[in-house]
Amino acid sequence: MKELKLESPNRFHSPTHGTTFLIDICKLMKNEKKILELGSGIGSVSLAIAKKYKNVEIIGIEIQKEPYEYSLKNAEINGLDVSFINDDVVNISKYLERESIDCIITNPPHYSSKSLISPYDERKTARTFNEKDLEKFFIAANYALKNKKRMIFVYHPTYFITFLKLAEKYNFILQEMYIAYGKQNSNAQLIGGVLRKNGGENLTIHPPVFLRSSGSEGG
Structure with a gap:
């Protein structure tokens, strides 16, 4: 992350603990x-x-x-070939064929719109959700991801049960879990992991992760 030059329109879109955590646990396989x-x-x-x-x-x-x-600008600044689309995730079928993706990565909004009241529209959209908004991510993932392939995610512990219920609804099974803490003897701040589309029950829980001092909590 430190090797990248990143520009952001405001602090609500700057990298957070969730960003660095997702990058750290995103270990791609050879066939992805x-x-x-x-x-x-x-x-x-x-x-x-x-x-x-x-x-x-x-x-x-x-x-x-x-x-x-800014994502287009950051790709150009860093000389990296990444394609970006400006649309709602639920419209992914406009851009990709069904089951054409080898791996999905995501850090979806994970503060409840009921618990986080912000006067900033950018913060509301980037970091808050209602269940229907979160469900869009699973609709898109189920459409785009190949059968038996992985979805790597970061989410907040408070609403993780809601996250898992929606995952199961769209045939994603939790197979790996990482739990991130700000410091020892504190409550978990984030949960990361791997869901597999139509996967079996085979859960691995990895050793605890301690978040870096920079960044802010959340996604």
Whole structure:
């Protein structure tokens, strides 16, 4: 992440703990060549993955126009070949064929719209959700991802049960989990992991992760 030069329209779209956590746990397999990021923001995660892994095709989709425009700018600044789309994730079928993606990565909005009241529209869209908005991510993932392939995610513990219920509704099974803490003897701040489309029950829980001091909590 430090190797990238990133510009952002405002602090609500700057990289966060969720960004760096997702990058850290995103370990691509050899047969994962076509990658889709749902909710790509200013391009931080997609560009970091593009810099780390060669000979992969990465596509990001972002609903907000301004961060999307910055993702194009950041790709150019860093000399990285990543495609970005400005649209709602639920419209992914306009751009991709069904089951054409090898791996999905996402850090969807995960503060409840009931619990986080913000006067800033950018913050509301980037970081808050209602269940219907979150469901769009699973509709898009179920459409785009090949059968038995992986969806790598970061989410907040408070609403993780809602996240898992929607995952199961769209045939995604949790197979790996990472739990991130700000410091020892504190409550978890984030949960990351791997869902597999039509996967079996085979859960691995990895050792605890301690978040870096820079950035802010959340996605």
